[in-house]
Amino acid sequence: PVAPNGCPVSPQAAGFDPFDRPYQLDPAEALRWSREQEPVFYSPRLGYWVVSRYADIKAIFRDNLTFSPSIALEKITPSSDEALAVLERYDYGMHRTLVNEDEPAHMARRRELLDAFTPEVLEAHAPMVRQLVREKLDAIIDRGRADLVAEMFWEVPLTVALHFLGVPEEDMEQLRRFSVAHTLNTWGRPSPEQQVEVAEGVGKFWQYSGQVLRKMQSQPRGHGWMYDMIEKNRQKPDVVTDSYLHSMMMAIIVAAHETTALATANAFRQLLSRPAVWAELCDNPELIPAAAEECLRHSGSVVAWRRIATRDAEVGGVTIPEGGRILMVTASGNHDPAHFENPDELDIYRDNAVDHLTFGYGSHQCMGKNLGRMEMRIFLEEFTRRLPQLELEEQEFTFLPNTSFRGPEALWVRWDPAQNPERRDP
């Protein structure tokens, strides 16, 4: 096979498929060959240019005029006709939000919406996060065994996200199902039969988002980032547009919780599989923020992000033609030895862990990163204090098959309740 720039496709590039087991289990490991031999390659199966080295990914993120984010939420697997018909029935119209908006519209909008992310405003959410984690922990602490994903890792971040947005907390189970449908729809490869089911979920999510939005618009202004957006939409409808409001309402519910839920599960898995590191955190909780950051580098919850070339452009010595779709495997960049020493090691003392690409980079870098970090920190603080004897059970991890959002679907842990510090020393 030949790539769109006329160059031959190597056998490894031809064989690459992000929906195969190796990438699903460990995307950084699955692209080791690429980092070492062919850091920019065309994948005929995906129809994307794959970029795996840290410096190349950062260069793409840095230049968002040449490498537009407009395809960031595009369906990576095109819809079947049946699925399209379903979406049409729901009047589905997901369009630009922040993450997939080009300049200059993006910056004008982002600037209007920064108030909710000041350190003081974020810190004001901390007691609520801690309270939620404590209640969830109270419910299981005498049990001795639990799947932390099912018990709290998705529900707490979802509750925090809705609170942060000002969206009423209704039907959490349904919202979780919607989020899974959205992830599969955007980054998955559903079979033709699954496509219809996924489209139903996405269509319902779109309708639901519209209903919630209209309800919020009809009420006096409450607290939360969605209310900030509604207000800006009234004041500056050309900057914070109507279409933006509805699309954002749907996208942000997912962006604000699924990412954090998966990141927390990844972090607990990595730390508990290294009992000495876990013990060190229990003895020295001041190490927790650095440990969380290192987990975001080593096993982030967003592992790949997309751009499209707006002109012929060179990346790592390869010319990507205008219109070329690009998959930056940020998880691979985070394991690039040219930037991180012993990259496969989880080192909570690493001094440049914060350079990781899990939150993206440049003008679109994650706005909610400090909220996500805070939630991870609080989870770790509560568990290291209240269940230092926690152990990871032997288990097979499974992942929702997709290119970009990654974390185990379940995380089984066990502990001896008789050893709980609060029982020994109430």
Ligand code: HEM
């Ligand atoms: C953008 C990851 C949590 C809101 C992004 C991007 C990534 C990302 C990769 C795209 C960056 C780019 O294009 O350079 C994550 C991860 C999280 C997380 C790994 C948790 C561990 C959150 C939370 C919020 C949030 C809690 C809540 C408010 C946003 C927004 C953008 C964004 C609004 C778009 C920013 C823009 O385009 O200007 N995030 N995110 N994220 N994230 Fe997050």
